[in-house]
Amino acid sequence: MFPGILNFNLLLKQVQADAFADPAKPFTYAELGCGHGLTVTMIAAANPQAVVYANDFNPSHIVGARKLADAAKLKNIHFFDDSFEEFLNRDDLPAFDVVSLHGVYSWISEENRKLIRDFLRRRLKPGGVCYASYNVLPGWAPAAPMRKLMIEIAEGEKAKPIPARIDSAIDLLNSLQKTNAGYFKANPLLGTRLEAMQKHSRNYLAHEYLNRDWTLFYHCDAAREMAEAKLTFAAPANASDHVDVVNLTVDQQQILADIADPALRETVRDFCVNQQFRRDIFLKGLLNCSSQEQVNALLNQRFALTLPRAGLSLKGNFPVGEVNLQPTVYEPLADALAERPQSIREMISKEPLAGTGYQKILQALTIMISMGQVSPALADKQAREAKPSCDRLNAVLLERARTSADMPYLISPVTGSGVSADRFSQLMLLAVRENKPDLADFVWQILSAQNQRILKDGVTLETPEQNLVELRNRAADFTGKQMPFLKQLGIA
Ligand SMILES: C[S@@+](CC[C@H](N)C(=O)[O-])C[C@H]1O[C@@H](n2cnc3c(N)ncnc32)[C@H](O)[C@@H]1O
Known part of the structure; x- marks a missing residue:
């Protein structure tokens, strides 16, 4: 969703989007269904020249998102607790250069998908960029019946809280697998999937498996829907998808080369890699730049x-x-x-x-x-201009780590994108910023005051000594390995 990443992926397909052609030019960006709003807040911090808008009909998400942006004193971001319909009908929104939706399009009703297409049709500028992710076939095909069973089990246990319903569903699936049920025998990879699934948070599983609306697309159908908003598929937003040699055999590359229709080619490609989740970039009015412009932009x-x-x-x-x-x-x-x-x-x-x-x-x-x-x-000048707002947002994220592990990211003014940093790294960076001589001790003071202990390899470290030994190892790792690159990324 970060503009620099969208731009790079587009350039690889010889597309220079208007919004990104001149890095100093202001642009407008909207995220639909922003959830807690961390990504879009990072986008606002890293692009002070942009004006950013985001909606989510869950008011507590919006309250939290606004608090975060306000604490970081970001003036260029506006959050609305609007439904897609309300957001579409606002008369105080600009035309957008970029609209993104992540984890949304497969998980809403057809009616809401239509509202999103109307939004793109009316509010995305000609030449504008749309990022959308969605679940796809054939990758999801073997596991879809697993989801159906989970929904049925969860529906039958409505009195229980959601995590308990998920646990019941997983228990039943595990038992079925142990009996070597025909479904698992016919789909040998499902066992691995079931195992992997259990490592996800219950929140994620509720979103992915228990959501009422859940549409699996073939890319060609998603592209047809987007065409209603005058959008054309331009590029995958995953860098790895651009390099055929690591994705496709020579024979597969040949089959794809013989398919003229881009939507069919992408769909067949999904069969080659057994794709289950796509991140696509669409353009309103796809126009290729010259190969000289492409090479120049990529060289720079x-x-x-x-x-x-x-x-x-x-x-x-x-x-x-x-x-x-x-x-x-x-x-x-x-x-x-x-x-x-x-x-x-x-x-x-x-x-x-x-x-x-x-x-x-x-x-x-x-x-x-x-x-x-x-x-x-980012270009050097943009990175310098983004530094103050990124610093402010990072300071808020580091403070937040004192009591929470829920936002394990920091924003880099160098890349203009998010960087993973777990709570321990965040707290150690906070210690460095506060000139604390002993990072491990600083973190331990925070954890012990909240009666928290470190979980290592599934085992809770009970004594202060055990926790401090572990923290000292992590502090050494942080100082030796992470600090140099956090510095390089303009974060430390
Ligand atoms: C899975 S979350 C994705 C959040 C965020 N985009 C992310 O990637 O972390 C989907 C979000 O869409 C929001 N949403 C679903 N239906 C909506 C609607 N009709 N109007 C506005 N927001 C909606 C939900 O509240 C939820 O926060």
């Missing part, structure tokens, strides 16, 4: 490491299996980015990457992005 695009240099791996897991990345390209690339965020143009202007070639570097960066090791970064 900056990139930054999002993991410590020492933590980067040269092995990646992709749909085609485990892939060993070429050290001769990836090592110098990682070294260059560990020095400082930079553009491909800068990297190929000097040794050791001078002879490597733009295409090879771009592909390597795309793969590193898909592995969560690299991110597109």
Whole structure:
């Protein structure tokens, strides 16, 4: 959902969206169904030149989101506790350059999907960008009956709270699996899925499995629906989806190359990778830029490491299996980015990457992005302008970590996007900001005052000594590995 990431994915498909062509230009951004609003608040902080709007009909989500944005003194974000229908009918909204919806389109009624399409039709500018994620077939096909059973069980236990209903449903599914029920025998991968499912929070499971509305799309059908709002599929929002060699066999690439219709091609591609969740970028009025404009924009695009240099791996897991990345390209690339965020143009202007070639570097960066090791970064001037608002939001998130683990992210003014940081990392960074000499002790004071203990490998560490030993290990890790890259990302 972050503008820089949308822009990069669009550029890979030779599309230069108006909203992102000039990074200094103000743009308008809306998120529909923003939930607690953290992502859209980070977008506002990282893009002070933008004006951001968001709605969610759950008023407590909106109250929390407003509190967060107000605490960070963000003046460029506006939250509304509107339904999609109310939001659509407001007369105080601008036309939007970007509209995003994440975790929404598959989980609402047809009537609400139509309201969203009306919103896009009326409120998204020509040339505007829409990000939408949704559940897809064929990936979901084997597990859909599992959901049906969960719904039926949960419906039958209405008196119980939701987590208890989910537990009953999972218990029954586990028992069925143990009896080697035909459904599990016919779908051997379901066991792994059932196991993985149990690691998710009950909140997530309630959203995914017990929501009344739940539509699985084939990409071609989703694209047809979006066409009603005059939108055309432009690019996947996942960097890894752009690199065929790690997703498709040579024969699959050939089958796809022979399909002229883009919607059918994407749908067949979903069969190749057994896709179950898509993040798509649509455009209102798809216009390709020239390949020269594309190359220029990608040469000037900056990139930054999002993991410590020492933590980067040269092995990646992709749909085609485990892939060993070429050290001769990836090592110098990682070294260059560990020095400082930079553009491909800068990297190929000097040794050791001078002879490597733009295409090879771009592909390597795309793969590193898909592995969560690299991110597109803001232009230097934008990063400087975003720093004060990102600092303020980060300060609020760090304060929040004193009592809560519910927002384990920070915003980087360098990449303009969110970075995962669990509560311990957040508290240790807070300790650094407050010049505390002993990070572990600082965190332990906070935890012990709230009677909290660390859970390690499923076991609660009971004594203060055990907790402090664990915290000292984590503090060493934080100082040695995380701090350098938090500094590099403009967060520390
Ligand atoms: C799964 S959450 C996704 C939240 C957020 N986009 C995210 O990715 O974290 C879906 C959100 O859509 C909101 N929602 C569902 N139906 C809605 C409607 N008709 N009008 C406004 N918001 C709605 C829900 O309240 C919920 O917060």
